[in-house]
Amino acid sequence: MCANFQLPHSGLSTQDSGLRGELRRDEPMSRHTSWRVGGPADRFYAPADIADLSRFLQGLAADEPVYFIGLGSNLLVRDGGVRGTVVLLHGALNQIGLWHDRAGGVGGVYAEAGVASPKVARFAALHGFEGAEFLAGIPGSVGGALAMNAGCYGAETWQYVTEVLTIDSFGELRRRKPQDYEIGYRHVALRAGIGSEWFVAAWFSFKRGDGAVARQKIRALLEKRVASQPIGKPNAGSVFRNPPGDHAARLIEACGLKGSAIGGAVVSPKHANFIVNTGAATAADIEALIARVKQTVKEKHGVELETEVRVIGEAK
Numbered sequence: 075m076c077a078n079f080q081l082p083h084s085g086l087s088t089q090d091s092g093l094r095g096e097l098r099r100d101e102p103m104s105r106h107t108s109w110r111v112g113g114p115a116d117r118f119y120a121p122a123d124i125a126d127l128s129r130f131l132q133g134l135a136a137d138e139p140v141y142f143i144g145l146g147s148n149l150l151v152r153d154g155g156v157r158g159t160v161v162l163l164h165g166a167l168n169q170i171g172l173w174h175d176r177a178g179g180v181g182g183v184y185a186e187a188g189v190a191s192p193k194v195a196r197f198a199a200l201h202g203f204e205g206a207e208f209l210a211g212i213p214g215s216v217g218g219a220l221a222m223n224a225g226c227y228g229a230e231t232w233q234y235v236t237e238v239l240t241i242d243s244f245g246e247l248r249r250r251k252p253q254d255y256e257i258g259y260r261h262v263a264l265r266a267g268i269g270s271e272w273f274v275a276a277w278f279s280f281k282r283g284d285g286a287v288a289r290q291k292i293r294a295l296l297e298k299r300v301a302s303q304p305i306g307k308p309n310a311g312s313v314f315r316n317p318p319g320d321h322a323a324r325l326i327e328a329c330g331l332k333g334s335a336i337g338g339a340v341v342s343p344k345h346a347n348f349i350v351n352t353g354a355a356t357a358a359d360i361e362a363l364i365a366r367v368k369q370t371v372k373e374k375h376g377v378e379l380e381t382e383v384r385v386i387g388e389a390k
Contacts, residue, residue, distance in 0.1 A: 093121075093122075093126060093129060093130055093133075094121075094122035094123075094126045095119055095120050095122045095126050095127070095130065095166065096119070096120045097117065097118070098117070098118040098119075099116065099118070100114040100115070100155075101114055101117075101118035102114050103156065103160070103387070104151075106143060106160075106162060107143075107146035107147075107149050107150070107151055107310075108145065108146050108147040108149075108213065108308060108309065108311075109146075109149075109308050109309065109310050109351050109355070109357075110351055111150070111151065111153070111351060111355060111356055111357040111360065112150075112151030112152070112153070112155070112156075112357055113151065113152065113153045113154050113357075113387060113388075113390060114156075115141075115155060115156040115158075115160040116155070116156065116157055116158060116159065117158070117159040117160070118160045118162065119159060119160070119161050119162070120161075120162045120165065120166050121161065121163075121166045121167070122166065123166065123167065124167060124186070124239075124241070124274055127161065127166075127167070127241065127245075127274070128241060128245035128246075128247065130161075130245070131241065131242075131243060131245035132244060132245035134159065134243070136243075138158055138159055139156075139157060139158030139159070140158060140159050140160075140161060140270070141156060141158065141160045141161070141386055142160075142163060142217060142272045143160060143161070143162055143163065143164075144162075144187065144188055144190075144214055144216070144217045144218045145164050145190060145213065145215050145218070146164075147213045147214040147218065147310050147311055148214055148218060148222065148224075148311055148383055148384060149310060149383065149384050150310065150357055150360055150361065150383050150384070150385045150386075151386055151387045152357045152358070152361070152386070152387035152389050153356050153357045153387075153389065153390035154388035154390040155387055155388065156386060156387045156388075157387075157388065162188075163186075163188035163215060163217050163274070164188040164215050165188060166188050167186035167187045167188035167189070167217075167274055167275070168186060168189055169184070169185070169186045170183065170184065170185045170186070170189050170193065170194065171183075171184050172201060173277050180201075181277070181279060182234075182236065182277060182278045182279040182280055183197060183198050183201070183203065183206070183277075183278045183280065184275065184276070184277050185197075185216045185275065185276060185278065186216065186274060187215060187216050187217030187220070187272075187273050187274045187275060187276075188215055188217065189215060189216045190214075190215055190216075191209040191210070191213075191214055191216060191218075191219050191224070192209060192211075192212070192213075194206055194216060194278070195207055195209040196210070196289075196292065198280050199285045199288035199289045199292060200285060200289075201285065202282060202284070202285045203280035203281065203282060203283060203285070203288065204280060204281055204282075204283030204284065204285075204287065204291075205229070205234060205280040205281050205283075206234065206278070206280050206288070207227075207288055207291040207295060208225065208226050208227045208229035208295070209231075210292045210296055211226040211227060211295050211296070211299050212224045212226060212231075212311075213311050214311070216273075216275075217272070217274070219231040220232075220235070220238060220262065220273040221262060221272075222260050222261070222262065222382070223257055223258070223259070223260055223262050225260075227295060230259075232255075232262065234278045234279055234280055235252055235276055235277070235278060235279075236251075236252075236277045236278065237249055237250065237251055237277040238250050238273055238276045238277070239273070239274050239275040239276070240271040240273055240274065241271065241272055242269055242270060242271045242272075243269050243270050247274070248271070250264075254266075259315070260315050260382055302344070302345055303342075303344065303345050304342040304344045304345060304350050307350040307352065308350060308351040308355075309348050309349065309350045309351070310349070310383050311348070311382075312347045312348065312382050313348065313349050313364060313367075313381060313383050314326075314347055314367070314368075314379040314381055314382055315379070315380045315381070315382045317377050317379065317380075321347075322346075322347045322379055323346040324346075325375050325377055325379070326341065326346035326347060326367055326371060327346040329367075329370045329371055329375070331367055331370060332346050334363065334366065334367070335352075335363070336359045336360075336362045336366065337355055337356060337358075337359030337362075338351055338352045338354035338355030338356070339351060339352075339355040339359035339362075339363045340352055340363075341363065341367065349363055349364065356390075357387075358390065361385065364381060364383070367379070368381075
């Protein structure tokens, strides 16, 4: 394992004859989303690494729609599929290691955007850090956790970010600090920027502590998650953001919506803020059930729930 990570170059060497990743056409997105639904993407690219991703983006048309995904959690792709290009980071941008400060001391954990969040939690604990345990409860990758400031059990991703590496639609890489962003509850936005930028890596700082204690916290957190969430059925995690001073699950359950179904999509009887695919759901079923839940909560409680799930693509 490499202990130090250098900023990758935005281009490849002249010896490279072309792209090294895998390009597919009409790729079913149901293979790449945790809900197991979604129509085909026009183009689907799995880069070999960050440099290959940069080269790929440089070759796209300026008006090409581009979507980045990791583990496909927190994402609903409509049944008509995606017009444009989907870039898969999980399994490609998967480096994780320790980074060192200028004095040569261990500064924390470096992880690329395709690394699963629970892997960061385990890696940090293994190397004697505390504070990363909450990441074990986030069913997504580092890129998604950065993009939405994912959190659970009282902690959020950007509490521990020292620096991030981003890439824009032209393939240019930039290192940015947390102060470059507006950061809030499930919200991250660049304060000043033109065009699109995506996260491709992050440098995290966690406090030094007892790794055994951290591992025990991870085990306890995972046990709590298994007991309270429908882990065994396809889902996308929490569907709605918690409104100020309340919980979306409480409001939904108070409306008697647990077990409510449209087609193969069901509001989980185990956790009301989860919608599960019982096996035959379509994206349209899930989207319609989301709309029903929002409307019912608004009518009965006067609260406008905001979706935490990102919806992309076209209806069939």
